[in-house]
Amino acid sequence: MVTNPLDYVEQLEKAGASGNWGELVQRIKLKSMWPGVALKPGTNIEEVYPLLDGEDSVEMVLIMTVDPGFGGQKxxxxMMNKVHALRKKYPSLDIEVDGGLGPSTIDMAASAGANCIVAGSLVFGASDPAHVISLMRKSIENAQGVG
Structure with missing residues (x-):
């Protein structure tokens, strides 16, 4: 994720990147990778729908729950409204959330429909990271009715 993607267009073109989303997604999938897209808080959820509809759709949407760039934000x-809207419209989509997640917010994210949680400060700042990861997994499983 970059702040000013236009600054990288020329370099990406030289590296073989395409301006055609469908073609880009196809090429990513041909390499057995999962194409995804990240939405920062100020981006409307409707802007991602064209990337999710059709054959050449992305496979994961990351909803940023803080403004990207700095760890430890609130x-x-x-942003859970975006997660809920995606889950309702795309039931099998991988929906990831990143930013400010902790014990009091993981359940909220999972209940809204997130099935992937990024929790850098929470995990790496914990005295028992394995326990924190276990709690995150349980939260997702409970929200999905697994286990």
């Missing part, structure tokens, strides 16, 4: 609960 979780924005209003």
């Amino acid at each position: 979780f924005m609960p209003e």
Whole structure:
């Protein structure tokens, strides 16, 4: 993820990148990778729908629950509306959330429909990272009715 993607267009073109989303997604999938897209808090959820509809759709959407760039920010609960809207419209989509997640917000994210959690500061700042990861897994499984 970059702040000013236009600054990288020329370099990406030289490296073989395409401006055609469908073609780019196809090429990513041909390499057995999962194409995804990240939405920062100020981006409307409707902007991602064209990337999810059709044959050449991305396979994961990352909803940023903080403004990207700095660890330790406060979780924005209003971003859960985006997660919920995606889950309702695309039931099998991988939906990831990143930013400000902790014990009090993981359940909120999982209940809204997130099935992938990024929790850097929470995990790496914990005295028992394995325990924190276990709690995150349980939260997702409970929200999905697994286990």
